[in-house]
Amino acid sequence: MKWRHSLIYLLILALLGGYYYYFEVVQKRKKEESERAKNRLFSVATEAVDEIILEAKDKPALHVLKKDGAWVLDRPVRTEADQSAVDTLVHSLVHLEKNREVDQAAKDMALYGLSEPTLVVRFRSGETWHHIRFGSKNPTEESHYAAKGDENAVFLLAAGSVKALNKGLDELRRRDLLTFEDEEVRGLSVSWADGHRLTLARDEKDKELWRCPEEPERRVKRAKVDNILNQIRWARAKTFLELPAEDSQVWSSGAADVHVILQGGDGPFGEVKIGRKKDDPETTVAWSSQMSSLVTVDGAIVKELPKTVRDVEDRSVVVLDSKNVTRVQYRIRGDKGELVLQDDGSWAYVGADGSRRMIKESWRVRPVFWEWEDLEYEEKAPADAQRPEEQDLHRLEFSTKDGATLTVSWPGANRDESAPTFPLWTGSGEAYLVKGEKIRAIEEKILDVLKRASDKASS
The missing domain is CATH 3.30.1490 (Dna Ligase; domain 1)
Structure with missing residues (x-):
């Protein structure tokens, strides 16, 4: 009968969870949304706004309007507007919320800097015009005094909200030199x-x-x-x-x-x-x-x-799709072994003696492949370029999930480190001259990966 008791406990727990979610989350969210709606100055949807006029003190008025679904500047210059900048302006405008009421019927608007506002914003939705005046900052300078239309009811708005509306010409005009797909x-x-x-x-x-x-x-x-x-x-x-x-x-x-x-x-x-x-x-x-x-x-x-x-020429040394590489055999700086992709997506190191160890931070392996994808030659090596003995070459052989292999080798022992380029040979026998600094950087990345092989053997 224990299963019945467990079922009852689960049912009670579900009811309690549902009660908490409804009253503490859903209802609380509705209450907060209701409070915001009550404090919101305008009941206008952002997509309904068709025209905006910004009149900042000591600045030319800005007039932005929508034509054929796109915002354009009409004053002080006629030009295309920055669509995202104007959309952000509209969003800030229609979502303005009062901080608190200050004076329901102010007799002297000059006390609040509203007889000569620092900023007046007018906007049209359909056939209806709305406007709001912004005055001076309050003593804490965290808010601005403001009033809607010609009303004398003064309230506070957050200074950040006012800053989001007080835009200049260069902030609203188009900045992209060219737009195209x-x-x-x-x-x-x-x-x-x-x-x-x-x-x-x-x-x-x-x-x-x-x-x-x-x-x-x-x-x-x-x-x-x-x-x-x-x-x-x-x-x-x-x-x-x-x-x-x-x-x-x-x-x-x-x-x-x-x-x-x-x-x-x-x-x-x-x-x-x-x-x-x-x-x-x-x-x-x-x-x-x-x-x-x-x-x-x-x-x-x-x-x-x-x-x-x-x-713009494609001078890629190899054509390698790093996403498909599953195994890399290497011989570099006196060490040889291989890196093997495991079923869980991690990489393992397999030494020349057959020992197998996990690679810590396996995500570092793929960037080594990206280096080879991006590697470009300076020019093709001379046909008579002398190739060192095989044992004196560094070598990598990439194997992919479809069974293909790609081999690259380059001078290892006794090479001239001061040489600006190193010859690099592919498995097909082609030879290229590649910047020495690029090859050395790839070697260092490979060695860094190998150092992260864990002492813990992988299964």
Whole structure:
């Protein structure tokens, strides 16, 4: 009969848990939501707001409105708005909550700084306009005095809420130089003032492949093209120069250092020009076909843009899918053994004597493979490059879950550590020259993994 008692106890426990959840969680949440709703200044949904006017003291008024579902700035300049910035502004506005009432019928609004407000916010929802005035801070400076519309009822709002609404022109206008989807881009060109020019086109049959029409025999690495597109996509205005859309006099040499054009199916759809500012080479100025004025940007973007096909060429030493590697046999710096992927996803070390030990922090193994995925050669090694004896080579052999193997080897004993490049041989017999610093870094990562082999034998 014990099972009956256990069932009764479980039932009582379930009832008590349900009681606690309902009254202490659900009801408490409803009460808090009710309190917030009571203190909320406006009963307006964020998506219902169509127009906003910000009138800050001693600043030009800002007028933002929604056109065809997108926010645009109408005053003091007409330009595209930063959609996320305005959405955040709207959210902050419609969710304003009173801290507490101060004076239900204030006779002298100047006492609260509300006769000449520091900020007035007006917004339209449908045909209805709402507005709120913000005055001075309270003695603790944690809140602002405020009043709705033309009312004389004064209340307090958190200073942080007011700060979220008191935005300037540069905080609300669009900052992205170009907006686009990768699928739109069918080609791109990068032209430099020094005469270098690179043109790339997406393959018509395989959209994952990119080619250089001028040098079709060179393989282009997609990751490098993606990096170019990302650099353009992430480029944002730091400040806005109220100058004509394209003023050649603003650049130090009379022209931009680099000009990037994105091509779509029907021709160019986006362009940017970037260069150093005249009389101020530390400042980088950009022009965009999608913006109404010149802007300043982070000059680092120029260093990321390619000049020749070599900058985007696929010079991968090996083609390795690190996710599929299940075993690595190694010979490096006088030690040899293997790393084996176990059923639970961890890695084990197997020594030359057959001993087997767990690898602590097995997550460190995969990054070693990533190094090989990203490794690129400087140039192909000369056909007569002398290969050391096998015992003098460091060697790695990767095995994948589908049974494929990939082997790489490079000088180990008696190599010239000061040499800028080391020859590296693949299992197919090809030889490449790879930066010595890259090889040494990979060796150190491998040795670091091996040091983490536990003394505890794995089962």
